Amino acid sequence: MTGWGRTAPTLADLHRPVDAEAVTELLARPAARGVIARGLGRSYGDAAQNAGGRVLSLTALRAVRSFDVETGVISVGAGLSLGDLARMVLPFGWFPPVMPGTSHVTVGGAIAADVHGKNHHREGSFCDHVRSLELVVPGGERRTGAPGDGVFAATAGGMGLTGAVVEATVQLIAVETDRVRVDTERARDLDDVLDRMERGDEGYRYSVAWIDCLARGRALGRSVLMRGDHAGRDELGAGADGAVSEFAPARVLSAPAGVPSGLLSVPAVRAFNEAYFRHAPRCERGRLEPLHSYFHPLDGVQAWNRLYGPRGLLQYQLVVPFGAEDTLRAILERLSGERRPAFLAVLKRFGGGRGLLSFPIPGWTLTMDLPAGDAELSPFFDELDTLVVEAGGRLYLAKDSRLAPELLGRMYPDLERWLELRAELDPHGSLRSDLARRLDLVHTR
Numbered sequence: 001m002t003g004w005g006r007t008a009p010t011l012a013d014l015h016r017p018v019d020a021e022a023v024t025e026l027l028a029r030p031a032a033r034g035v036i037a038r039g040l041g042r043s044y045g046d047a048a049q050n051a052g053g054r055v056l057s058l059t060a061l062r063a064v065r066s067f068d069v070e071t072g073v074i075s076v077g078a079g080l081s082l083g084d085l086a087r088m089v090l091p092f093g094w095f096p097p098v099m100p101g102t103s104h105v106t107v108g109g110a111i112a113a114d115v116h117g118k119n120h121h122r123e124g125s126f127c128d129h130v131r132s133l134e135l136v137v138p139g140g141e142r143r144t145g146a147p148g149d150g151v152f153a154a155t156a157g158g159m160g161l162t163g164a165v166v167e168a169t170v171q172l173i174a175v176e177t178d179r180v181r182v183d184t185e186r187a188r189d190l191d192d193v194l195d196r197m198e199r200g201d202e203g204y205r206y207s208v209a210w211i212d213c214l215a216r217g218r219a220l221g222r223s224v225l226m227r228g229d230h231a232g233r234d235e236l237g238a239g240a241d242g243a244v245s246e247f248a249p250a251r252v253l254s255a256p257a258g259v260p261s262g263l264l265s266v267p268a269v270r271a272f273n274e275a276y277f278r279h280a281p282r283c284e285r286g287r288l289e290p291l292h293s294y295f296h297p298l299d300g301v302q303a304w305n306r307l308y309g310p311r312g313l314l315q316y317q318l319v320v321p322f323g324a325e326d327t328l329r330a331i332l333e334r335l336s337g338e339r340r341p342a343f344l345a346v347l348k349r350f351g352g353g354r355g356l357l358s359f360p361i362p363g364w365t366l367t368m369d370l371p372a373g374d375a376e377l378s379p380f381f382d383e384l385d386t387l388v389v390e391a392g393g394r395l396y397l398a399k400d401s402r403l404a405p406e407l408l409g410r411m412y413p414d415l416e417r418w419l420e421l422r423a424e425l426d427p428h429g430s431l432r433s434d435l436a437r438r439l440d441l442v443h444t445r
């Protein structure tokens with residue numbers, strides 16, 4: 001098993017329980033090397049794997065227990081993907097409250113990483129919209145968590161290390177159509193994009209900037225800013241029937257297997273970035289775009305992670321607080337100065353987080369993908385880690401595969417409180433993942 005980055009594969013016993021009762025049975029007697037839940041394996045690193053132990057793939061838990069079409073409150077099995085949830089509720093005028101950059105994420109995975117979307121600056125992360133969750137803990141006991149209690153605070157962003165979420169009740173958001181009204185503008189450099197986002201983001205539900213990490217000098221940080229909101233029925237124009245039913249890419253291509261390493265080289269990424277920047281409109285208002293292509297352009301290419309070749313990719317996602325813009329600049333200077341082929345880098349603004357280990361803090365989050373396998377990458381990222389910590393920032397565990405354990409507590413000041421709660425829920429330290437071992441989160445009393 002690997003994460004989406006396809007680095008550090010390990011072997012485990014994979015079980016596919018068909019319902020919550022089967023999960024309870026499996027957790028009643030955890031394996032010697034522990035157990036961890038797995039969703040659709042879209043975390044990039046080693047969070048959903050457990051070398052030599054047991055992994056519970058929970059994607060069969062897809063049942064809808066209740067759905068109030070008047071209020072948009074839905075209770076679903078934790079294995080349902082956000083894409084399937086969207087497809088199911090859209091015809092009734094509802095949509096998932098938070099959509100990460102892929103729709104192939106389960107509700108359980110969205111809670112365990114407390115995922116964010118392009119609306120974090122206004123609406124927070126996934127767990128801000130979860131009314132309650134059902135957790136099975138080692139020993140087989142079932143616990144209910146709700147905002148304000150310890151089970152919830154430790155499980156939101158807790159990377160599966162408090163138990164297996166089997167069901168959740170989520171408040172959906174109301175939409176009238178299956179389109180997003182998008183405004184696009186180009187920003188000439190980092191100051192320009194930060195300024196535009198600071199001044200304008202509150203006027204939009206969704207905001208994201210694609211950033212050219214290879215641009216240097218005066219063009220450092222040049223970006224394409226894409227912001228939008230759900231389009232109203234009256235915006236579809238005459239003749240449109242106001243249908244809100246479609247949530248699917250028109251066509252899904254598949255990335256070929258056996259792509260050699262090195263395809264995404266510096267010249268290739270530079271050429272792509274140049275073309276992307278030049279192709280984007282300087283300023284365009286009100287383009288109507290299908291939901292899936294605004295939220296998940298990459299879902300149109302199945303297994304696109306194979307394009308990085310056999311050595312895989314590392315995603316690096318950091319957040320630094322507002323006021324630490326110089327750190328962002330320093331990181332971009334390092335990336336472009338060392339000619340790192342950072343592909344598909346994005347910049348977003350965050351509001352606050354909810355869980356004790358939730359990633360978001362108010363500030364700027366920067367995400368980049370880099371090909372794995374370069375021996376110099378590790379010291380390079382170590383240097384970036386230092387810059388991030390010194391600025392009061394942190395890395396996102398759902399993307400991580402390499403952080404040093406001694407930095408975790410500095411990045412997550414609520415770690416001790418989280419460890420106490422985790423010890424109450426899992427006193428024998430049966431919940432284990434490769435990430436937990438790497439970051440010293442495995443404990444035994």
Ligand SMILES: Cc1cc2nc3c(=O)[nH]c(=O)nc-3n(C[C@H](O)[C@H](O)[C@H](O)COP(=O)(O)OP(=O)(O)OC[C@H]3O[C@@H](n4cnc5c(N)ncnc54)[C@H](O)[C@@H]3O)c2cc1C
Nearest residue numbers: 039040041042043100101106108109112115116159160165
């Ligand atoms: C292309 C792409 C774009 C992405 N964009 C974003 C983004 O914009 N924002 C963002 O926040 N994230 C983003 N992600 C990361 C992704 O949303 C998270 O890693 C998410 O947790 C993956 O969910 P999953 O169902 O695949 O879980 P997995 O990757 O299988 O597991 C992730 C973690 O969740 C735990 N887990 C899974 N299911 C359960 C359960 N039922 N109970 C308890 N724990 C469980 C696992 O133990 C593991 O620790 C992106 C990933 C990809 C590949």
